[in-house]
Amino acid sequence: MTHVTGPDGQPRAQRLPPRARRLVVAAYVLLCAAVAMDLLQDPQWTVSPVLATAPVLASIGSRRPFVPLFVGLGALALVGPLVLADDEVPLTVHLTSGFTVLAITSVSTANVLLVATRERELLQSRSVAEAAQHTLLRPPPERLDGLRVAVRYLAAAAEARVGGDLYEVLVTPYGTRLLMGDVRGKGLAAIDTAAAVLGTFREAAQVEPSLAAVAGRLDAAMGRRRPGEEFVTAVLVEVAGPGRAEMVNCGHLPPLRCRPGRSGPEVDEVPTPEPQPPLALLGMAGGAYRGRAFAFERGDLLLLYTDGVTEARDAAGRFYPLADRLATLHETAPAALLDRVVADLLAYAGGELSDDAALLAVRREH
Template sequence: MKIVWLRKALQRVEGEYLARMGLSLPLASIGLVVVADLIAGQDHFLTPGIVVAPPLAAITVTWRRTAFVGVLGLLVQAALAPYDGITDIPDHDVFFGQAFAYALVSLFSVYIAWRRETGAKAFTAIASVAEAAQHALMRPPAPRVGPVRLAVRYVSAADAAQIGGDLYAVLETPHGVRALIGDVRGKGLPAVQTSAVVLGAFREAAFDEGGLDTVARRVDTSVGRHVSTGDFITALFAQFDTPGSVELLHYGHVAPLRVARDGRVETLDPPEPWAPLGLADLVPGDAGPVAWRVPLAAGDVLVLCTDGVIEARSPLDGTFYPLAERVGPLVAAAGHDLDAAVERVFADLLRHAGGSLSDDVVLLLLTPQPRPLPVHPPDPPLPA
């Protein structure tokens, strides 16, 4: 999410820079042409160079001010015409031809400025709605949820949308801290709607159901009721309920990684592969996937991600991002700072992908941390 905010900040800085320039750039161009024309003398007609002023105004000021620059440039050319020796009829014909071409350029510049303003307003409105939808749908968790610290980066491949088909949630429940990460098949609005179904069902079941497998079955049932036939969601459920371990439940998602304090990485493959959510009817029997428990000591980091991470290709050689090879040293170098760790991994991912991603990405790091012991005030001294 920090990448989204960084992009918005850069856009805001760019807009403020152009706003500060305002009319100074187009007016300066008019002034330079006028000075050059006066220095060149009456035998040189340089005022047609003022034609650069309206296009410059179109990218720096509003369409009304662009129109003002266009009119001002035309008046300046008319005022300098006698100085440049435009007095007889043939010269007037040349001047009127140039003035007509200048007027066309000015009108087109006004149109460009108007389109730029309209597009900027529309983009701002879309971005605001997308940001509100992202917060309502994803509800970014705090850096610490119960006895678990976490850091996450969520980036949509569609910049303006900010939300897509990848999803995650981390909740503190009476049954422990429960986490979900998933990837919806497809993109666009249907994928966002499916994400809403999955997250809504998980948030309800995570508090109501005692077993992680029961939570997953309730989510799978909701997907079967509310999601179109043929659509599916790869998912991974995690439950932190016992110190020193984590319970995992796998629905065809990317296998999680465990990074030890010294940077050693282990891929936590499920004991039995299972179909994604929404495809349970294709699997014979009603048993469902088997949850398994793996050790996760304090200081170990559980790395969850969507396939947008491991399928990010290098533009140089077309290789996929080797998360299992890179994540260990990157996380270990950040020490206990999970935010720094996820920043390092995401920056390395972007470098591998050439600076842009073609798919939605969720990168979620979790580590158990015991709750701090309560501090009690000292007992009052006994009376003498």
């Protein structure tokens, strides 16, 4: 069950899933039927202990403490009529039932209050994390140095799952440089790491003539933070000379290249000749990052993305086939293409994602 805030800023539960809602309704029906039978049937037995389930049922899905409190007090009030109806049942049985109802009402009310308080704290933390994340991830201009650019960021639906996906597009003296990355982990720690990566990239991309040197700077900056405790997968792309581009892949998913074809887009992965480690792990693997040139001609579109896209699953547990879906889309404008991909991705995953997802599309116009 997912929780949202109401107009007063308090956590408010959404409706229970249909199956759970039917079970709760059935429990209420059984409780009412038991009380009615007790009032109308043999006075030698009683179901008054069952009334203790009423405040528990009322607390399911509720974030208002007075709901189980009032329901529990109402159940307690029903003990009186049952005492009169069941005059052959020992009074101690009814007294025990009354104390049980009162105790469980108190526990249920306290539990709802505790859950609502913790959810409010969680929502506040998530709001701070999302604000920090949105400040870091600045939307790039639509047109940059002969390129058309579009970005889409999808936050996960799971609670407190603010992620560390990051992207950047910069015009530098050496061409337009792109970055797409994914920090291991979630929450404020991941955003702190993403901020360090973006800050280093924005400085190094402007002064380092080699894209591989930029990747080396990022790795060194990560290594100085908490060695061995965190890493970032990243892919860097430089678009400079006509018809060509260069890529350095630091353990990230390979970008997809869409080229105009006679019967529709032709989609392929930009090849990575050999695996290279994520940022912060280069020292363990040894060597240095190396760039690889690839064809990126006029009309081609390059799509960078994080694993929140390709690891989205449908109801049968199958991963989202991004490359196959791209081959069926005929939009050439990056913004329109990403809108179609996002709509298709959400429909495929049932309306929500389990992990943050970022997409960066770049189309070469000159």
